[in-house]
Amino acid sequence: MKKILSLAITAALTLSLAACGNSSESVSNSAKNSSDTGNNSAKTTETRTLKLAALETAYGADVWKEVTAAFEKANPGVKVETTIDKNIEDVIGPGMKSGDFPDVIHLATGQPKGLTETFVKDNNLTDLTDVLSMTVPGESVTVKDKLIPGFVDTTITNPYNDGKTYLMPMFYSPTGLFYNAGLFEQKGWEVPTTWDEMWALGDKAKAEGLALFAYPTSGYFDSFFYALLNEVGGAEFFTNATHYAEGVWQSAPATQVFDLISKLATYTEKTVPANANKDNFAKNQQLILDNKALFMPNGTWVVGEMSKAPRAEGFKWGFTALPAVQEGGDRYSYTFFEQIWVPAKAENADLAKQFIAYLYSDEAAAIFAKVGAIQPIKDMSSKLDGDNKLFYSIYDNGAKAAMGAFATTDPVEGVSISDSVFASIDSLITGAKTQQEWVEGITKASDALRAALK
């Protein structure tokens, strides 16, 4: 009897194991098959598959399909498998956890799930420096010559401070202050060029029941803050601050930045923090369209985002760089850009690099530009029209471009510089934190991150 029982148990176990084993085996089998066929055909007909994963943004998913179709046409024997989703992290995440990586990923830093940052922090990217010297397919210039200078010298594209580029810049957008140009015409107000003029305008607006300032969420202060750092202290101070230099937050320029933002907090529409989250931020943007607040920090995407929103009569989008800290001082507009990158374990890294080089071709750029996605390619801004022409010409009109972000560190548990710097601005407005507490928080986070710098 014992025998039968033990037999039964073994049978049950093998059965169940076989059940599990089968499925995984079949998966690996099919994977093997597909890679086999891939290899075979690579030898015979040279068919290769490139796996592209991209975040579906306001520009839509179709534009990627169009570009990949054009790439396939230009490269016979290459098939591009696209995964485009609004929650791309959730779609490709589980696969990557088990070792199945897309060959190329278009996903910017600054997303709530921080997937790109995680790859950067874990040194999990393929070096793309050689893409810069590749010739753009079908053209005679190299990628580097085609790009607007500066875009591949930032802490975002070269995260490890070693002169190597790991993330390539894609769609960019100047950021700055958006306002209702129609309202300024009606009232006869001038757009302020210095912060002193800004405060004077704020008092004038207050007398008429308008707030000077509103912001969608505190996260939108990133571009604002980076531009301001550049205005008060120049590029060197910006680098020091974003690399958490010791004592940098107690220096005179930093204090000036904190004073400016604290003062701005007193001029901010009081209801803003109540809607400053990812579900209600449009209500804060609506304040500008309804003439309840004058300025908001934003990027060019806001025009599309609010295109269906009701607006005050005579509304016209206006866009300006940050006011200068003193008469005749530099004015900056932070350049936000998305990134495309190749995971370290991508199977077809070479093909991925070819694809990225192709993305900077005139053909691809024209496809992207149709939906308003503008790449940092020289002379691209002269081909624009409408609102975009106004926005992208900001740098031709005297504003300087600021790029980069807080430097990459190894992950430090429980410490987030963006929470300390940006999220706390909500508290400045509600009065839950004083300027001193805010600066102390930033200093503490900065000290913790300095030790973990890459």
Add this chain to the structure above:
Amino acid sequence: MDTNKGRGRFIFFCLAPAVLLFIIFLIVPTIDVFRMSLYKWGGYTDEKTFVGFQNFSKLFQSDKFYQTFQNSVLLIVVVTIVTFALALLFASMLTREKLKGQNFLRVVFYIPNILSVVVISAIFSAIFDPNSGLLNSLLNLFRGFQAEPVLWLGDQKIVIFSLAGAMIWQAIGYYMVMYMASMANIPESLYESAGLEGAGRMTQFFQITIPLIWTNIRTTLTFFIISTINMSFLFVMTMTSGGPDGATEVFLSYMYKEAYTNSSYGYGMAIGVIVFLFSFALAGILNAVTKREHLEF
């Protein structure tokens, strides 16, 4: 003897698939959470560094974690007490009293439970809106229309209670139906004889209804803890994103932020372990203190 063994074998075969699935999908992942909490890991590499209990010691030194702990406990306490009291009240009113439109009310109370959290938070975001929201418009009737708006989701002192309000509204129907089901089982004769002996409604409620649905109440207490921890994450994600400035950060939203946004997967799992132990312990304590002699009718 033989039939006994045959029976055992039969039971074994019947249970094996379920037990196996249970182990694979519940026990193994839980153990994995515990294991991962001892590593420093970003989530997508093969490099995992064993750090022992470092994640936990960092956790206990973190002000942010204490803030999320405080928020979560506050929500558990407030939501449980208020939902519990109101659900009991409505349940006994609907079963014991002769109200017009009883069935209609039952449906109305239950509706929030079938709505998705996203819909509920959209409704409440509209209610809490500082300028055009229902709540402020109502208040302005008494405070005058020039009054400063109350920032239900913007004032750090109020926002957690606004969140609790939405959660209570959502949960009442479910618990009410649970209580109603067991109240309906109490024999009418008990109330009749109590009434004859001169017991008023309140006495009947506390002396008959409550003791006789006690087992049900104990079960729901455990539900309260688990569902508040889980639901608070959904409400926070859809209503405030943890803001303003972390004022509504709860256990799971903090875990999510650390594990993903801050690329500290191991640290996130350490938070998961604490939440697991905490909810287990709390449920255990509640179960122990509410232990009563089992009454039957």
